[in-house]
Amino acid sequence: MTLTPDEHLNALADIVRGCTSCRLHECRKQAVFGRGVSNASMMIIGGAPNEDEDKKGESFVGKIGKELSDLLSICEVPDTAVYLTSVLKCRPEKNKFPADTEDCAPLCVGYLKKQIEVIGPDVILLAGKHALQWVLYQGIGAPPDITRAVGQHYRRRDRFGETRFVVMHHPNDLLKNKSDVDRETSMTAVSSAWHHAKARREGQSTPWVRFTDLVPPPPPVFQTRSLFR
Ligand code: SF4
Secondary structure, X not given: OOOOHHHHHHHHHHHHHOOOOOHHHHOOOOOXXXXXXXXXXXXXXXXXXXXXXXXXXXXXXXXXXXXXXXXXXXXXXXXXXXXXXXOOOOOOHHHOOOOOOOOHHHHHHHHHHHHHHHHOOOEEEEEOHHHHHHHHOOOOOOOOOHHHHOOOEEEOHHHHOOOXXXXXXXXXXXXXXXXXXXXXXXXXXXXXXXXXXXXXXXXXXXXXXXXXXXXXXXXOOXXXXXXXX
């Protein structure tokens, strides 16, 4: 039986709501799967649900939701083109994203990859350093500083085919730092991502926009010594 994208997302959301694969299920009120249209042209991925999102069970709500929604409306991105979610689906204690050495993010990224596969967006905005690290740089190494990455376009073919990624500051960081420069660069990032998404939906490409191809390092070669000389 073939599922429609909506049915597929609903089935996945049910699995996530019951997931106890990592210790974060102990801190959550409820898992936050994501919201938006299943054929979204643009996906926006944050790090982990905060207190408001945990309470409501929805991504990007409260003050950060308003901040993001303002940015999107300035860049003329309609709500009907967007799907919002996060790397982790459960709120970490005190909103502290788990360390690299813990298993939470590698496990939860599996759900995110499935969401990306079902929705098939034209462009993905990565909001903040955790999304940059766990979506694009997992298996590659340390990502660049978020300030240097904001506004840059990336592609990672080994995991996401031709999908283009653009980096922005997380709305929560924009609210906390209140820097006009960071807001400006994030606005430019959203605008350039939307431009790329629209072009792709119309069957065009944007060859003038430079992007970086991220390639994981080759696996190490172990030299084995023959026992029979
Ligand atoms: Fe499962 Fe992800 Fe929640 Fe961990 S964070 S319990 S992997 S849904």
